[in-house]
Amino acid sequence: MEPVKKEHELLVSVSPHIKSEESTSRIMWTVSISLLPATLMGVYFFGMKALFVLALSIISALASEYIFQKALNRKIMVGDGSAFLTGLLLGMNLPASVPFYIPIIGSFVAVVITKQLFGGLGFNVFNPALIGRAFLLISFPKLMTIWTVPVSALTQLDAKTTATPLGILKEEGVAKLMEVFGNKMSLYQHLLSGNRAGSLGETSAIALLIGGLFLLYKRYITWHIPLSFLATSAVIAWIFGAKGEFFAGDPIVHLISGGMLLGAFFMATDYVTCPSVKNGQILFGVGCGFLTMLIRLKGGFPEGVMFAILIMNCFAPIIDRSFKSKVFGAVKQDKAKETRK
Amino acid sequence: MGLATFKGGIHPPDKKTLAANSSISETKPPKILVIPLSQHLGAPCKPLVTIGQEVKKGEVIGEPGGFVSAPIHASVSGKVVAIGEFPNAMGKMVNSIVIENNLKEEWTTLKDNPDYLNLSVDELKEKIKSAGIVGMGGAAFPTIVKLSPPKEKPIDAVLINGAECEPYLTADYRLMMEKPKEIVEGLKILMKVLGVQKGYIGIENNKPDAVAKMKEVAVGAAGIEVMALEVKYPQGAEKMLITAMIGRKVPPRALPMDVGVVVQNVGTAVAIYEAARYGKPLIERVVTVSGEGIKNPKNLMVKIGTQVSQLIEEAGGLAENAAKVISGGPMMGFAIGSLDVPVTKGTSGILVIPEEGIVHAEDFGPCIRCGRCIDICPMGLMPSMLSLLSEKGFYEGAKEYNLFDCFECGSCTYVCPSKRPIVQLVRLAKSMTKP
Known part of the structure; x- marks a missing residue:
């Protein structure tokens, strides 16, 4: 019998010859989908304005990526979903009230300056969306801190302004916070559902938890960073959270307000900018939690998640280096090296 | 358990x-x-x-x-x-x-010698040596060398590798189904040659009938234990198999004999039996x-x-x-x-x-440092770093990440979402530097 295939048509390549179906773009799109519940809640509470900010932020992220890669004659990788995710995360971290140029500038800073100028996907030191937001917060401090009262009516364009729960906590204390929301249960309810002032994608704790658990279930993230981040924050909030006495703080308020859940599940876990070794991830998460609470309780800003993650991003490479995974069978790194000599 | x-x-x-x-x-x-x-x-x-x-x-x-x-x-x-x-x-x-x-x-x-188990150790070794037997799992390492450990490295266990963890392959499975007695006899010969009391046969649990068959045949054979192993690649890699079955860890760059173990594939066991009995x-x-x-x-x-x-x-x-x-x-x-x-x-x-x-090798993207390769590397290496360092030509740097402990099982390349040719980059680095 004559072989159907001529020999010179046989493909020769290095092993392994089979690969999993996982891909970078599938990861990016899955993470984007996991953010959908929180995004929808943001749009529900902050109206068309929120949708507008999100759309602008995503479109300008994609456009920035495309134009940069086109201009530098690089492979166009807009389809891998990473720019989309950056745009989405940036949008979710903005107040719904910002003018149109804010998301555009933010996306440009995130995608071009933070990611592409450092070598593109995989080589950026800092979380792009967070640098985008940090840039905006420092450059436009007023615009970035105008928080509107959530409205369920999608049509209402002129919303009243207010302070975020963390803002109230910082400036006026727990008593005022209770006064605004009525009682503790009501406060929790508002925080869980997302019916409170804040960045448009960070308010609904329930929706963020759903997305986070989905990512854990799909094993796109592991418990190491979120758990160590949240646990550290909770412990610090409990011990030092109340003014004047120890062990009287309310950890729950801290966990489900501000950008804590969005940060712990979706931003600190960014593959590129967090450590890759699991033990190192725990240290990274603890550092994020510690810095967040330090800023929240002692710093000048009511919220510290963004700066905490960005600062810890700097340490990710050195954490990886010092937590280098242990070689199979090696008793100790240095001992193994001795036997090799 | x-x-x-x-x-x-x-x-x-x-x-x-x-x-x-x-x-x-x-x-x-x-x-x-x-x-x-x-x-x-x-x-x-x-x-x-x-x-x-x-x-x-x-x-x-x-x-x-x-x-x-x-x-x-x-x-x-x-x-x-x-x-x-x-x-x-x-x-x-x-x-x-x-x-x-x-x-x-x-x-x-060819001469049938049903009394092969009473041959002296040297006679048995001579038969195995002259039969040209090598490891039949793939690496083809001469068996006689494994059976001649230096005196200061006493062997106390023989493992028969029936894991067959590579997808598609069923050669070892068929041998276990069709020649189980020969495998057990081969193991007995190995135990005699090495003077050990404990012999193990390890089989991945996606072959329950082979596990049952081998258990059935091994009943009554002194010191021989058949173990079902979790279905996971590379379960059949020597170092992994030894850990899984008897809990010993072969140190980096060391050999199974350094922890008192000799591992042979089921095919090799059959060949050893045929050599000892018939001189085949x-x-x-x-x-x-x-x-x-x-x-x-x-x-x-x-x-x-x-x-x-x-x-x-x-x-x-x-x-x-x-x-x-x-x-x-x-x-x-x-x-x-x-x-x-x-x-x-x-x-x-x-x-x-x-x-x-087929996944074409040229379509690979940048490392997104997802850490999947680090989590699954059976050798506890950081394949992501090895691939990045090799890609940039920092071959010496790759050694700091234990380049030469990689045995190229390919697990990292299998899981990589960016489809990076990690094994290829590791081989490149290995060829460009010395251990």
Whole structure:
């Protein structure tokens, strides 16, 4: 019998010859989908304005990526979903009230300056969306801190302004916070559902938890960073959270307000900018939690998640280096090296 | 308690059903056999025959070229028609002896010795050595070397590797189903030669019938234990297997003998039994011919030196969409560029992968540092760093990340979402620097 295939048509390549179906773009799109519940809640509470900010932020992220890669004659990788995710995360971290140029500038800073100028996907030191937001917060401090009262009516364009729960906590204390929301249960309810002032994608704790658990279930993230981040924050909030006495703080308020859940599940876990070794991830998460609470309780800003993650991003490479995974069978790194000599 | 296993590893689809139910069948007698003089790890053999010489089946035609070597035998009776350089499956030109089969099946004298277990250790070792037995799992390391550990490294356990963790391959499975007694006898011989009391047979749990069969046969055999292992690649890698089965960890760069263990593949165990009992040399082996690109997947008993093209033909030929032919398993085997290459002692399978199953190597993206490779690396390495360092030409830097502890199982490359050719980059780095 004559072989159907001529020999010179046989493909020769290095092993392994089979690969999993996982891909970078599938990861990016899955993470984007996991953010959908929180995004929808943001749009529900902050109206068309929120949708507008999100759309602008995503479109300008994609456009920035495309134009940069086109201009530098690089492979166009807009389809891998990473720019989309950056745009989405940036949008979710903005107040719904910002003018149109804010998301555009933010996306440009995130995608071009933070990611592409450092070598593109995989080589950026800092979380792009967070640098985008940090840039905006420092450059436009007023615009970035105008928080509107959530409205369920999608049509209402002129919303009243207010302070975020963390803002109230910082400036006026727990008593005022209770006064605004009525009682503790009501406060929790508002925080869980997302019916409170804040960045448009960070308010609904329930929706963020759903997305986070989905990512854990799909094993796109592991418990190491979120758990160590949240646990550290909770412990610090409990011990030092109340003014004047120890062990009287309310950890729950801290966990489900501000950008804590969005940060712990979706931003600190960014593959590129967090450590890759699991033990190192725990240290990274603890550092994020510690810095967040330090800023929240002692710093000048009511919220510290963004700066905490960005600062810890700097340490990710050195954490990886010092937590280098242990070689199979090696008793100790240095001992193994001795036997090799 | 869960099944015995190791830390890390991956779960590729095992695809074993393609060939699992085909019992081992003999190939048609091959007409021309190309028998390479280097089929094992170590020194190549020196030819003992001349062109035109008549040889009998089982006759020694190549003598070992050193301590780490194994003799080569004629796998059929016939005439030596050529001696020279021929391509092997890896595409390398190797000195080979070409024999034209006279189809007479004239054996050198084989003698049945049912009392083989009462032979002295030295006699048994001599039989294993002269039978040219090498590890049949793929690496083809001369067995006699493993059976001659230095005095300061006492051996106390023998492991028979029936994990067969590579997808598609069913050769070892068929042997366990069809020749379980021979495997157990082979293990007994190994235990006697090494003077150990404990023998283990490890089988991945996707072959429950093989586990049951081996347990049934091993009943009453003193010191022999059959263990089911978790289905996970690379469960059959020596170091992983030893950890999974008896909890010992072979240190980096050390050998199983450093922790008192010798590991042999089930095929090797059968060959050892046949050598000890009949004096039969290693001239044939079971080869799984499978893959979605072949019409009738099969397990064939193949004479060493038979052309791959004949196996393909006997398994129904290549399907229209066939794109890649692999010698060995899909994780660690190598793609062959020509079908006119011979089956050797280490050929466990010939797989044909169709166009649809191929991920082209050039479409890879940047490392996104997701850490999947680090989580699954059975050796506890950081493949992501190795690939990045190698890509940038920092080969010395890769050594800081234990470059030479990688045994290229391919798990990292399998899981990489960016489809990075990590194994290839590791090999590059290894070739550009010294341990």
